[in-house]
Amino acid sequence: MAKRTAVILAVMFSWILLELCGPAFATTPTGTTVTFFGNNQVQFAPVPADLGDLDHSYAYTWGINYELPQNTYVDFASITFTQINNWQNEPNVLYVNLLDSAMYGVSSAYDGQASGNFFGSTAGAQLLTQYVDNDASAFENFTYTFNAGQLTALNAALADANFGIGFDPDCHYYNQGIKMDISTKVVPEPIGSLLFVIGTGVFGAAAARRRKTAR
Numbered sequence: 001m002a003k004r005t006a007v008i009l010a011v012m013f014s015w016i017l018l019e020l021c022g023p024a025f026a027t028t029p030t031g032t033t034v035t036f037f038g039n040n041q042v043q044f045a046p047v048p049a050d051l052g053d054l055d056h057s058y059a060y061t062w063g064i065n066y067e068l069p070q071n072t073y074v075d076f077a078s079i080t081f082t083q084i085n086n087w088q089n090e091p092n093v094l095y096v097n098l099l100d101s102a103m104y105g106v107s108s109a110y111d112g113q114a115s116g117n118f119f120g121s122t123a124g125a126q127l128l129t130q131y132v133d134n135d136a137s138a139f140e141n142f143t144y145t146f147n148a149g150q151l152t153a154l155n156a157a158l159a160d161a162n163f164g165i166g167f168d169p170d171c172h173y174y175n176q177g178i179k180m181d182i183s184t185k186v187v188p189e190p191i192g193s194l195l196f197v198i199g200t201g202v203f204g205a206a207a208a209r210r211r212k213t214a215r
């Protein structure tokens with residue numbers, strides 16, 4: 001009986017502690033692998049690459065530090081899950097969010113398997129997509145491509161060279177790795193300065209013609 005009481009007290013104490021502190025992200029995040037392809041493509045991968053197979057009891061933040069080369073912007077971004085699979089046939093959602101900022105590397109917070117998007121009320125977070133898989137018998141590859149509005153938000157988040165992706169699995173999502181690909185473009189010259197250059201050329205040519213006829 002005493003043992004049972006002790007267990008109940010321990011559970012109650014843990015619950016009170018969690019209620020008081022709220023879910024907190026670990027303070028010892030791992031890392032991010034960065035690979036460059038050519039001069040305008042970059043691939044990021046979390047460490048560990050499979051985010052611990054996306055345990056349903058946790059929500060994960062993946063913080064990425066990246067400084068955009070001067071006068072460039074991100075014109076394409078996608079997140080790819082390799083060989084991902086729901087642990088069993090249940091309507092489980094994997095929420096994928098863009099975070100304005102996140103601690104570098106992978107951190108996780110215990111959410112007690114709660115349903116709904118853990119990042120729903122996080123300031124500066126926006127839902128990118130929800131992944132659902134109702135066939136636990138097959139693993140699949142899934143790539144999500146950012147839409148125009150999400151690219152704008154990503155570029156804004158990159159202004160301080162740090163952004164994050166937040167994952168909240170409702171249930172275990174086994175996978176063989178996650179990666180994010182971006183490509184960048186050079187910001188086009190403002191139309192005004194282009195017209196100025198053209199204008200200068202036209203006036204220059206006219207002046208040269210005038211000088212020629214004056215001789």
Ligand SMILES: [Ca+2]
Pocket residue numbers: 055056057058059111113114118168169170171
């Ligand atoms: Ca969760």
Ligand SMILES: [Ca+2]
Pocket residue numbers: 084085086133134135136137138139140
């Ligand atoms: Ca599947």
Ligand SMILES: [Ca+2]
Pocket residue numbers: 100101156157158159160161162163
């Ligand atoms: Ca940021």
